[in-house]
Amino acid sequence: MAISQTERKGRSAQVANDRRLAILRAARDLVTRVGFREAQMNAVAEEAGVALATLYRNFSSKAELMVEVVGLVSQREVDAAAGMAVSDGSAADRLWASAWTFASRALRGRRLAHALVAEPVEPEIETARLAYRRKLARVFETVIDQGIRDEDFPPQDAQASAACIVGSLFEGLVGPLALNGHRTDAERESHARSIVAFCLRGVGHTGAMPGL
Structure with missing residues (x-):
């Protein structure tokens, strides 16, 4: 035929x-x-x-290709964090879960995560990475807004708080993500958990840390 x-x-x-x-x-x-x-x-x-x-x-060009790679990989990470942000539990539980999901996945794929977070890159790739940060921040902002409405968190600028969480995760994880071999996996995980706990304290959570 x-x-x-x-x-x-x-x-x-x-x-x-x-x-x-x-x-x-x-x-x-x-x-x-x-x-x-x-x-x-x-x-x-x-x-x-x-x-x-x-x-x-x-x-x-290489830059065009790598911009698409950033978009592909970063969307996968944003989706993973967003999935935890809409799970069951209090706002603190969900904020912890979404932030820890990001951090733990970064620790498991340190080389790729380091490239997405800290490696010096061309301006086009950096623009794509900034878009990644904004998408991730919106995930956290949604949870913080819900926490404020439910009185789990004190009144605050949810957008600013979310941006600070992303900054803490990205900058705080640079050291553990560096492939220098000076930290054990257990030390990296402990460091990452401390960063996530810091993020929850930053939005006003005063109770026990969900993941500790």
């Missing part, structure tokens, strides 16, 4: 989409191993199993 022109176009579009996703996954995996700076385009092409020319037909 002959394949119609519409079907051929559909199959061609699917092949192109699959190839693009394969390139993005390859770039993500490479960044996970070596960071943004060392993830070169020829290495991405080899990892994805495509010709370098094919890679450049999909992404005109």
